[in-house]
Amino acid sequence: MSTVSEAAAARTGGCPVAHGELSAERSPTGCPVSRRAADFDPFEDGYQQDPPEYVRWAREQEPVFYSPKLGYWVVTRFEDIKAIFRDNITFSPSIALEKITPTGPEANAVLASYGFALNRTLVNEDEPAHMPRRRVLMDPFTPEALKHHEPMVRQLAREYVDRFIDDGRADLVDQMLWEVPLTVALHFLGVPEEDMDTLRQYSIAHTVNTWGRPKPEEQVAVAHAVGNFWQFAGKVLDKMRLNPDAPGWMPYGLRKQKEHPEVVTDSYLHSMMMAGIVAAHETTANATANAMKLLLQHPQAWRDICEDPGLISSAVEECLRHNGSVAAWRRLATRDVQVGGIDIPAGSKLLIVTSSANHDEAHFADADLFDIRRDNASDHLTFGYGSHQCMGKNLARMEMQIFLEEFTRRLPHMKLAEQQFSYVPNTSFRGPEHLWVEWDPAHNPERRDAALLQQQVPVRIGEPSKHAISRQMVVRSVTPVAEGVVKLRLATPDGRPVPRWTPGSHIDIECGSPERSRQYSLCGDPAEADVLEIAVLREEEGRGGSAWVHANVRPGDKLKVRGPRNHFHLDESRQRLILIAGGIGITPIAAMARRAKALGLAYEIHYSGRSRARMAFVDELAALHGERLHVYAKEEGRRCDLAALLATPREGTQVYACGPARMLDALEACCAAWPEDSLRVEHFESKLGTLDPSKEHAFEVELKDSGIVVPVPADRTVLDALRAANIDVQSDCEEGLCGSCEVRVLAGRVDHRDVVLTRSEREANGRMMTCCSRACAGERLVLEL
Numbered sequence: 016m017s018t019v020s021e022a023a024a025a026r027t028g029g030c031p032v033a034h035g036e037l038s039a040e041r042s043p044t045g046c047p048v049s050r051r052a053a054d055f056d057p058f059e060d061g062y063q064q065d066p067p068e069y070v071r072w073a074r075e076q077e078p079v080f081y082s083p084k085l086g087y088w089v090v091t092r093f094e095d096i097k098a099i100f101r102d103n104i105t106f107s108p109s110i111a112l113e114k115i116t117p118t119g120p121e122a123n124a125v126l127a128s129y130g131f132a133l134n135r136t137l138v139n140e141d142e143p144a145h146m147p148r149r150r151v152l153m154d155p156f157t158p159e160a161l162k163h164h165e166p167m168v169r170q171l172a173r174e175y176v177d178r179f180i181d182d183g184r185a186d187l188v189d190q191m192l193w194e195v196p197l198t199v200a201l202h203f204l205g206v207p208e209e210d211m212d213t214l215r216q217y218s219i220a221h222t223v224n225t226w227g228r229p230k231p232e233e234q235v236a237v238a239h240a241v242g243n244f245w246q247f248a249g250k251v252l253d254k255m256r257l258n259p260d261a262p263g264w265m266p267y268g269l270r271k272q273k274e275h276p277e278v279v280t281d282s283y284l285h286s287m288m289m290a291g292i293v294a295a296h297e298t299t300a301n302a303t304a305n306a307m308k309l310l311l312q313h314p315q316a317w318r319d320i321c322e323d324p325g326l327i328s329s330a331v332e333e334c335l336r337h338n339g340s341v342a343a344w345r346r347l348a349t350r351d352v353q354v355g356g357i358d359i360p361a362g363s364k365l366l367i368v369t370s371s372a373n374h375d376e377a378h379f380a381d382a383d384l385f386d387i388r389r390d391n392a393s394d395h396l397t398f399g400y401g402s403h404q405c406m407g408k409n410l411a412r413m414e415m416q417i418f419l420e421e422f423t424r425r426l427p428h429m430k431l432a433e434q435q436f437s438y439v440p441n442t443s444f445r446g447p448e449h450l451w452v453e454w455d456p457a458h459n460p461e462r463r464d465a466a467l468l469q470q471q472v473p474v475r476i477g478e479p480s481k482h483a484i485s486r487q488m489v490v491r492s493v494t495p496v497a498e499g500v501v502k503l504r505l506a507t508p509d510g511r512p513v514p515r516w517t518p519g520s521h522i523d524i525e526c527g528s529p530e531r532s533r534q535y536s537l538c539g540d541p542a543e544a545d546v547l548e549i550a551v552l553r554e555e556e557g558r559g560g561s562a563w564v565h566a567n568v569r570p571g572d573k574l575k576v577r578g579p580r581n582h583f584h585l586d587e588s589r590q591r592l593i594l595i596a597g598g599i600g601i602t603p604i605a606a607m608a609r610r611a612k613a614l615g616l617a618y619e620i621h622y623s624g625r626s627r628a629r630m631a632f633v634d635e636l637a638a639l640h641g642e643r644l645h646v647y648a649k650e651e652g653r654r655c656d657l658a659a660l661l662a663t664p665r666e667g668t669q670v671y672a673c674g675p676a677r678m679l680d681a682l683e684a685c686c687a688a689w690p691e692d693s694l695r696v697e698h699f700e701s702k703l704g705t706l707d708p709s710k711e712h713a714f715e716v717e718l719k720d721s722g723i724v725v726p727v728p729a730d731r732t733v734l735d736a737l738r739a740a741n742i743d744v745q746s747d748c749e750e751g752l753c754g755s756c757e758v759r760v761l762a763g764r765v766d767h768r769d770v771v772l773t774r775s776e777r778e779a780n781g782r783m784m785t786c787c788s789r790a791c792a793g794e795r796l797v798l799e800l
Contacts, residue, residue, distance in 0.1 A: 042081035042088075044358050052080040055089065057343070057366070058228045063438040063445060066342040067374035067383075074371050079355040085115075085442075087345070087366040088359055093375035093396070095355045096367045099346055100400035101720050104142065106346040108403050110364060111139040112290070113345070115442055116227065122234035129242025134286040137406065138294070146402060146722045147278050151271050155203075155264045156406045157741050158476040161413060165474055167202060168414055171195045172421040173468075180425060180459060184432065187307060187450045193300050196414060200295035203410060204288070205263015206251050217244035218297050219439060227441040248289040264291065299411045301340035301446025302397075303418050306331065308450055309338045309385060310419075311431045316387050321427040322487070323575070324420055324472040325529070329484040330387040331415045332395065337385050339397035342370040343443045366442060369396040388484050390580070393743065402722040409476050409741065420472050425461060429454045477738055485525065485575040488513075488547070492570055496550060497631040500599065501565060504539075505547045505576065512544045518606035519583035519671075519697070522547060523747070525575035526560040527567065533560035534752070536673070536697070537579060538602035538632070540609060547579070550631050552599040577747075582754040582771050583673075583697040585610060590667035592618040593660070595682065597674025598630070603697055604673055605632055608640055623647040623655045623674070657685045664689040673697040691775045698752060698770040706730065714790040718742065718800040719761055727789070733796075734785040742800055744785055751787035758785055763796035765789070 038053035051072055056062070062069040070091050073080055078092040090096055099106045112133070118126075135141075137149055154160055175195055179185040197218075201208055220240030223229050229237050255261065259269040265288055272279040310317045310330065320326045348363045359365070373395045374382040386392075398405040405411075422429065432451035439448065461468055488505040496502045507513060521536045539548030553565045568574070585592075585607050592611050596604040601622055611618040620643055624630035627648045636644050647655040661670065661682070670693055672682050679696045686694040708730035716733060717724050727736040734756050737744050747755040751769035760783050767777045769784040776782060783796075790796045 038083075040081075040083040043360055043363065046081070046357075048081055048083060049077060052077065052089075053083055055080070055082045056084050057442045058440045062342075063440055064436065066368060066370040066445070070368055070371045071374075074375060079357040079359075082366070085366065087364045088354070088357075090354055090365055090367045091371040091375075092355065093372040093378040096369060096372040096396060097400055099354065099365065099367055100396070100403070103145075103402050103722075105349055105352055106365065107141050107349050108139050108344075108346060109135075109141055110345050110347045112136070113139075115345070116229065118229075118234050118238065119231055122238040125235055125238035126242055129239075129245055131242050131245045132282070132285075133245070133289065134282045136283070136286050136290045138290065138403065142402075142722075147275075148283070149402070149406070150723060151275055151278055152264070152268055153406065153741065155267055156409065157739055158409055159739060161409055161476050164199065164203060164410070165413060165417070165476075168195075168199055168417045169421075169471070171198060172417050176421055176425055180461075181456045183456045184451065184453050187452055188300070188304050188447065189449065192303050192307075192418070192450070195418070196299040196303070197292075197296045199410070199414060200292055200299075203264055203295055204291050205255060205261055205266045206288075206292070207254070217241070217247065218293050220244065222293070222297065222439060222441055222444055227439065245289055248292070249285055252285055252288050294405075295407050295410065298340045298405075298444060299414050301444060302335060302411060303415050304446045304450050305338045305340055306334035306415060306419065307422065307452075308431070308436070308447060309334050311429065311452065313385050316385060317423075318427075319387060319486075320419065321423040323485065324423060325485060325575070326387055327416050327419050327423070327472060328412070328475045329389075329392065330419065331412055332392040333385065333387045333389050334415075335397045336373045336379070336389070336392045336395035339370060339373065339395065340444060340446050341397050341399075342445050343368045344399065345443075369399070372396050388486055390484055393745065401720040404721065406741070408743075413474050413476050416472075416474050424467055424470060425459065426452075426454055427460065428458050477741075477743065485577045487573045488576045490568055490570050490572045490574060491546060493568060497633075498626075498629045499553045500550055500629070500631045501553075501568075502538075502548060502550045502631070503564075503568065505549070505574065506545055508573070510545065513547050514579055516541055516547070516579035517581055518585045518610045519603050520579040520581040520606075521583075521603070522549065522576050522578040522580075524549075524560075524564070526563040531558075531560055531563065532577075533558075534748070536583075536603035536606070538605045541606070547576075550599065550602050552631075580753065580755075583671075583695065585671070586669050587614055587616070589669040590617065591665065591669075592616055593668060593670045594618060594620045595655070595657075595670065595672040595674070595678075596620070596622045597672075597678040598624050600672070600674035600678075600697075601631055601636075602673070604671065605636060607671055608636070608643075612640065618643060620644045621647070621655050621660065623678070624649070626650040657681055661685040661689070664693070666690070668693065670694045671696075692773045695773065696770075706732065711789065712792055714795060716790070716796045716798055719797055720800055732786055733783075733789065737785060737800070744800070746786055749786040751784050754784065756785045757782050759799035761797040761799055763794045764791040765794075765796065766791045 036050040037047045038050045040048035040053045042048055074091040078095065079088060079090050082089050090099065172195060175191040179190055198208065217240055220237050223237055255266055255269060259266050268279055268284055320330050344367050346365045346367060348359050348361055348365065350361045352359050376382050378394065398408040429452050432453045434451050436447045438445050487508055489508050491504040491506045494502045516537055521534045523532050523534050525532050535549040535551060537547055538550055539546065551561050551564045554561045583603055594604045594608055604620065608618060608620050620640060622630065622644065627633055633646060647653040670686060672679060673696065679698065682694060682696065711729040713729050714727050715724050716727060721742065725736050725740045727733050734744055734746055744758060745755050747753045754771040760781055765780055765783045766789045767783065768787040771784060772782065
């Protein structure tokens with residue numbers, strides 16, 4: 016693997032990084048170590064408090080460096096870290112659970128006295144052993160299998176909040192966020208509930224023993240706790256063997272052991288019992304504590320999710336990105352390799368700071384901003400990526416959503432108390448040891464309205480759909496602009512600027528219910544920073560969205576809006592533009608024409624409709640564009656002759672069109688002789704019908720980065736099959752219109768059924784929309800997932 020930057024490649028000798036001030040230290044390759052790299056110490060309070068900020072200097076100036084104090088190469092940028100996760104052969108996970116600070120002989124003797132022999136687990140196991148075990152043990156982690164845990168998590172959240180809701184002050188960690196995830200973890204694993212306090216100490220000891228730097232005098236006490244933990248795990252496993260048909264992941268593993276004894280061994284189950292309690296408990300407890308701290312530190316975001324619980328799932332993803340509970344992972348280089356242009360010798364140990372990757376400006380715009388509506392927050396690497404991605408990610412997401420829902424509904428007036436936050440010193444896992452909050456019990460909403468306790472927000476088990484990322488906007492005005500067409504001007508409730516957009520963008524509006532969401536192109540001026548503008552045609556034979564807008568929306572109303580998003584981009588490098596609109600299809604075309612005029616491009620507009628009275632913006636367009644506008648009103652006997660207009664292909668000309676399907680089909684025929692992809696269109700509606708299994712065939716998709724094969728039956732989409740296999744893929748319209756569910760295709764021919772990709776993009780066969788497109792007959796698709 017090589018991720019050498021152009022700047023690095025251009026250097027003719029020496030180290031490719033400008034280190035700044037140097038120390039006397041040298042890396043294993045003989046390269047000088049910068050002063051900041053020499054000073055790097057992840058056990059310092061600065062790293063514990065804010066890992067991304069602590070390594071900002073590295074992310075911006077020296078993204079891969081050697082730490083003499085740690086004896087590790089440290090990697091800080093998103094693309095480098097994702098590439099490391101992707102290649103689990105070159106970058107072995109075998110040291111992920113290795114003690115980062117070697118213990119002394121006395122502590123080692125204590126561990127040996129307990130028979131401590133932690134073996135490989137799903138976290139640190141190499142191929143070829145890893146994937147067969149992962150496949151065998153995966154089913155209990157799928158979204159479908161996790162659903163039956165939801166009632167228990169809700170009940171626990173309710174009971175624990177009941178204990179302190181009238182107190183006016185609580186330590187959320189001590190009084191809820193540690194014990195509830197532990198109880199859920201025990202139930203999930205099938206472990207009988209034992210002494211919570213003892214288990215808590217065991218869990219902390221395991222973290223300190225593996226990822227911390229215990230002082231010599233602390234090592235023996237830690238070793239005793241870890242030894243007790245190991246023996247406890249063994250005793251519980253022995254109990255489970257007496258009742259292997261009991262519910263839970265570990266009894267499931269025992270049943271699978273009978274089917275696959277060579278894959279699921281005794282030593283493996285013992286190690287997984289101990290590691291599983293920590294993995295299923297501590298990371299979720301810390302993640303929720305981090306999320307609550309972050310939300311309460313950003314009062315507007317907290318108010319937003321209190322007022323609109325539908326935002327909770329997207330808020331969870333942004334919390335996991337911005338301040339997750341997993342700060343870093345470790346890998347071992349199995350061969351000489353380059354990372355970020357830096358030579359890494361075989362045998363080198365790497366600390367990959369995923370929390371830094373989650374703040375990389377090259378992947379996350381304005382990365383330090385906490386934005387609960389960020390549309391790519393779920394790209395975060397907190398759960399890892401590829402074949403070793405966290406299997407329990409969706410259990411954690413479910414718990415976090417339920418906890419936030421309980422807090423926002425019952426304690427929306429909660430605030431952080433004055434306090435100093437402390438963390439267990441270690442390189443990889445972090446969350447505040449205490450989280451004190453305060454509120455006035457007299458203002459508890461349930462005292463006024465007991466019915467709110469019965470309310471529930473649907474939990475999304477898996478990566479949130481972009482349906483969840485909405486914002487409230489106020490209708491500033493509703494203006495008729497043609498017969499059956501109204502223009503809506505939308506602004507933010509607090510007067511803040513609206514999201515930036517470009518011509519061709521659209522927004523989604525929730526028309527009365529979450530199930531009735533409709534897309535409308537933006538037709539205003541992108542330079543107008545405080546408002547978004549759409550036009551809505553009332554369609555009598557439509558699906559009800561436009562009728563709802565016309566019948567119900569009034570100035571001052573609040574609407575739930577998602578976006579803007581753009582899959583109909585204007586190519587501003589073209590010499591000439593031909594802009595074609597039919598009916599309400601003028602909305603994106605009007606914005607494109609305005610931009611073309613501002614840029615001084617050559618352009619012409621061809622606008623067709625039944626009558627001028629039914630054609631929106633005709634007078635406005637005429638005033639702005641003059642002779643460049645050509646209007647074809649059917650009642651006036653005028654018709655746009657597309658064949659004549661496009662008879663002669665023109666070099667450097669791009670055709671953009673939006674309108675009825677019959678017009679777009681005619682345009683495709685007329686542009687058949689034009690240079691490839693000269694025509695770009697936007698559709699009003701999908702051409703997809705209901706999936707008919709009798710006309711489809713089953714096939715397989717191989718996930719290159721995850722190392723698994725997913726069968727796609729004739730009655731399911733690729734998107735459905737991926738979700739069922741616990742694979743994260745975003746989606747929105749699920750009709751082949753929006754492009755949200757796009758994935759990269761590495762091999763196999765695709766039967767493209769979307770209306771997003773251009774002809775050349777389809778022929779290149781490098782991308783597909785998983786909500787609708789399928790494999791061609793006899794093909795197996797290989798996807799970059």
